[in-house]
Amino acid sequence: MTTKPSLKEPNIQEIADLLTDVAAELMTTGAHTMRIIQNISRMAETFGYSIEISVFQLSIMMTISDKSDAMNRLTLIKKTRPLALNYSIVSDLSALSWDTFDKNLTYDEIRQRYHDIVSQKRLSRWLVLVLVGFANASFCALFKGDWYAIGLVFMATLAGFFTRQEMIKKHVNHLIVFTTSAFVASLLAGLGYVFQLGTTPEIALASSVLFLIPGVPLINSILDIIEGHILTGIARLVNASSLIVCIAIGLFASMLILGLEKL
């Protein structure tokens, strides 16, 4: 191992804390299991340690051991925060792990950069709201909805996504968040049925809830399963499926209110 310019070599506890922090952050922001393991192993390698790691939905378990001194080892369990997708963090942390490996960054430099990465600002929530509205409206257009349907979906998505943002801010259970947002969005989109707007009210109703589809957990779960992390993959799959069931329940509720005879 090359000698580092830092005055004090970081001890095993500091390294272990740093690595579990990075791993937990990656899990929270939506990286798949293989990427987490690769990034963390790479960083441990740089400091002359080897690690064994298990990644679960709610916690990360890691044993770190000194390559030159087998007695110097430590096992940590770190709780992860609930999923809050943020791909800037995922790609910056991946880049950080390569930089650590290639440039032999010191412990303090890595801590500093880790701190900078996790405290960077997200996109404005209002910009996201409007863009999601347009996205879902163009979804409706892809399904060949007419202009009435597209307009309805745009309004419904704004309302539904706003509901979701507000409820997430108040830390409501995420299953309830998804059910309520789906209900709000589909009820508004269903007004096309009530007032007989346009010729494709069915398409408006169907595409109004699509902004809620948990695409990232779904694809992460399949990636995990094909890469052999079956347990984590199944956990993610169950999580994504329960969200989809919640969307269906919300949609079902507004369909009942609108009256099924018309649908």
Add this chain to the structure above:
Amino acid sequence: MINTEIFRLILVDGALAAVAAIGFAVISNPSRKAIAVSALLAAIGHGLRFALIHSGKLDISLATFVAASCIGLLSILFARIIHCPAEVFSFPSLLPMIPGLYAYRTILGLIKFMRSADALKSQGFMLDFFHNGLTTMFILFALVVGVSLPVLFFPKTSFSVTRKY
């Protein structure tokens, strides 16, 4: 004459998919470059799927599989160019292909079946339920497996794209 008309339709299809991808990309807060790439990939993928279905050779789930693998491959290429993990833009560019209408009809069929007393009508609802439900499942499966396959074929590349040296 017919050719230009099809091209126009494919272009419109791609443009709509790009708008949809941008909106779904920003939910997961990627970098600016990644948003642009996901719009491009979504346009290519959805346009390709539209063309394949239109040609009449492939059904929707196979066409989805081809389009998703294409997105997967291109996303690894772009990942190398802009130094950003491939998942960042391959996920949002898949989203416009999510079978929302089939999923909706599945639920509708199920509800109608549960509430129907007439045996003959119920058979029709059950048929709707299975037809739409299976189509939804196969398309979803084609999407995720199609986009993950390239990662399996090029594992080294997929995990070293954020390396800058």
